[in-house]
Amino acid sequence: MLRALLSLLILGSLQTSPSFTGEEAAMPEVERTFDTSSLIEIHSIPTLKAGKIEPVIYANAGYALDLTANTILYTENEHDKLPIASLTKLMTAYIILEEEDLDSVVTVSYNAANTEGSKVWLGTGETITVESLLYGLLIPSGNDCAVALAEFNAGSEENFVAKMNQKAKQLDLNETYFTSASGLDDQGYSTAKDLAFLSMYLLKNDFIRNITSLTSATVTGTDGYPTHNLTSTNQLLGSYLNVKGLKTGKTGAAGECLITVAENEQNHEILTVILGSQDRFGETKLLLDWLYNSYIW
Numbered sequence: 001m002l003r004a005l006l007s008l009l010i011l012g013s014l015q016t017s018p019s020f021t022g023e024e025a026a027m028p029e030v031e032r033t034f035d036t037s038s039l040i041e042i043h044s045i046p047t048l049k050a051g052k053i054e055p056v057i058y059a060n061a062g063y064a065l066d067l068t069a070n071t072i073l074y075t076e077n078e079h080d081k082l083p084i085a086s087l088t089k090l091m092t093a094y095i096i097l098e099e100e101d102l103d104s105v106v107t108v109s110y111n112a113a114n115t116e117g118s119k120v121w122l123g124t125g126e127t128i129t130v131e132s133l134l135y136g137l138l139i140p141s142g143n144d145c146a147v148a149l150a151e152f153n154a155g156s157e158e159n160f161v162a163k164m165n166q167k168a169k170q171l172d173l174n175e176t177y178f179t180s181a182s183g184l185d186d187q188g189y190s191t192a193k194d195l196a197f198l199s200m201y202l203l204k205n206d207f208i209r210n211i212t213s214l215t216s217a218t219v220t221g222t223d224g225y226p227t228h229n230l231t232s233t234n235q236l237l238g239s240y241l242n243v244k245g246l247k248t249g250k251t252g253a254a255g256e257c258l259i260t261v262a263e264n265e266q267n268h269e270i271l272t273v274i275l276g277s278q279d280r281f282g283e284t285k286l287l288l289d290w291l292y293n294s295y296i297w
């Protein structure tokens with residue numbers, strides 16, 4: 001019944017799913033179009049083994065889906081509206097990829113360069129491509145990159161946030177509200193379920209998959225200077241759990257947040273969402289390990 005409900009929800013979301021525009025610049029082999037057709041493709045359905053008790057997760061909310069089989073595997077407070085910190089940047093990336101060319105050149109404003117929190121240390125007046133800013137947005141979770149992209153796209157972060165909320169409505173993310181492009185202010189909120197659905201759309205994009213799977217990268221300004229060395233905030237990349245992405249978030253109000261996509265030995269992709277944790281990596285490991293070993297695949 002849960003699987004059927006999820007399928008209906010996905011079908012509703014597909015009616016408004018967007019397509020990217022523009023040409024690929026540095027990565028011509030990467031498909032940038034949101035192909036949502038396989039979201040409803042059905043594979044073998046995992047079955048919970050008899051006697052298996054759910055793991056003890058202390059996070060405020062959690063959610064897990066088998067993306068391959070289109071099946072809900074775990075839920076905990078999935079409708080609770082919670083601050084999501086830098087998980088906000090997934091919507092920022094969504095809109096930028098939908099509306100901007102990767103080779104477009106952005107001139108970084110004083111406002112963007114002086115954004116607080118995690119940053120890649122963009123310089124005022126620096127010129128850098130949209131593609132490089134997306135790397136800085138999603139690998140080290142640069143707040144300065146989020147503001148630079150928002151200003152470039154909409155003229156101001158305020159205007160961009162309005163577009164973020166409009167897009168959330170179009171995607172039927174009805175339990176989500178944004179107040180910044182970075183998530184720094186903690187005034188926005190979402191739910192584990194809404195974030196799972198947003199992630200499902202993004203994961204249909206190979207460009208997003210590539211960036212969020214990287215442990216490090218280097219980007220430069222358009223004239224070859226300055227150089228920004230990027231290190232991922234996702235400590236689970238490359239682990240024994242075969243984690244392949246996706247995004248971290250952490251602030252005082254939101255606690256530790258993590259959206260993860262991983263693949264088990266049966267080639268099923270598993271998406272997990274952890275919100276409001278005190279140990280996002282440890283709890284995600286616990287959840288994934290339990291999922292791998294508690295279902296018949």
